[in-house]
Amino acid sequence: MPFSLDSARVAVIGGGPAGLMAAEALVSHGVQVDVYDAMPSVGRKFLMAGKGGMNITHSEALEPFLGRYGARRQEIAPLLDAFGPDALRAWLKALGVETFVGSSGRVFPTDMKAAPMLRAWLHRLRETGVRFHMRHKWVGWDTENGALNDASGRPAAHTLRFTTPNGEQLVTCNAVVFALGGASWPRLGSDAAWVPLMSARNVPVAPLRAANCGFDADWSPYLRERFAGQPIKSVAISLTDVDKIVHYRQGEILLTETGLEGSLIYALSSAIRERILADGDVTIALDLAPGLTLERVIAEVTRPRGSRSMSSHLQGRIGISGVKLALLHEVLSKETFADSNRLAHAIKALPVRLTRARPIAEAISTAGGIPFETLDAHLMVEQLPGAFCAGEMLDWEAPTGGYLLTACFASGRVAGRGALAYLAGLAGSRDGCIERTANANCVTLKRKRRASD
Secondary structure: OOOOHHHOEEEEEOOOHHHHHHHHHHHOOOOEEEEEEOOOOOOHHHHHHOOOOOOOEEOOOHHHHHHOOHHHHHHHHHHHHHOOHHHHHHHHHHHOOOEEEOOOOEEEEOOOOOHHHHHHHHHHHHHOOOEEEEOOEEEEEOOOOOOOEOOOOOEOOEEEEEEEOOEEEEEEEOEEEEOOOOOOOHHHOOOOOHHHHHHHOOOOOEEEEEEOOOEEOOOOHHHHHHHOOOEEEEEEEEEEOOOOOEEEEEEEEEEOOOEEEOHHHHHOHHHHHHHHHHHOOEEEEEEOOOOOOHHHHHHHHOOOOOOOOHHHHHHHHHOOOHHHHHHHHHHOOHHHHHOHHHHHHHHHOEEEEEOEEOOHHHOOEEEEEEOHHHEOOOOEEOOOOOEEEOHHHEOOOOOOOOHHHHHHHHHHHHHHHHHHHHHHHHHOOOOHHHHHHHHHHHHHHHHHHHHHO
């Protein structure tokens, strides 16, 4: 039987947002799609991320939005051109999920939950023919890649090995989309077991590192026992990165038993991590009174305090108390704390030494993975024809706030469309919709790469 798109079979390995989006892009064009996941159910990390409120994307303008991807902005841009924040919200609406913009600009489903959205999506995927295979852990290839054929004579690019509750199984497919995640939250399925499998096929993999993570600060027993778990609200961080660029952000952090974490730390985690890797540690400056100028703080702290203690004086004049006051005592010597002028300067720039990132298994996400330079414009691995990668397997990172999920959805869509274009080529298809979509992404990415050369 001649090979055609409607006789093609694609394996999608990984049931997170990137994998499911790839499956949707493929099945909508008549391709048989089988989704494999090592866990008992799909979307486990997605559901965990949504427990505190499902932040799906962000409403800010595209230019600052792209800036959140740092060094990989250029590679992420064409993915968002294909399926960006507005397209994601429109897609959700078509799924029956209404969204709203929160006060911070973050976008949430109206019910703030991930589970109803995932249920609706899985129902639609199953209705359109996607087949799901749970407790199937990918453990490599059975044969070398090449011009292979299955029993029916159709082109078969990959024969994949899976361990299952019923023993090892082999799956032959014409293309495969890998969406196996990074190395954070391994208990939910992202265990990076794919790294040695890809490396064995000579696919470069940049070392996986913790991103959106906390950092250790070697607190005293007193601070750990009395203040661990307390938020430090209305604070700002100043940090000089490895390129000597000064970052300043305001927000909220959390004091933990081991150091600091929270949204403000996550936003700067890349710069903090790289400084620690380069120098062994990094000292950040905490502004404990970001709403006041240094001159105002000096004026208030040096104001005569009579018989009041310095601690009472700070609380009464500039609202420094609780965990902020404890941090001052933790970092400053008794002599500095007693010197009003030096204390005022410390309130605006308290030096806090961070020594190491928390273990990668605790991180929200990871940096590192398969470099974009190893992929073509459709996210196909150049060393493995017919193999595409999406989501956190790729070498990029972004802060929390909807940026991670948006790029995962977008990369899944591009990888799925890329697999379609690949299959169309095998079939000698002239499907204009597929070719125009794929070629538009290809031209955009290649243009951006040439501009940087």
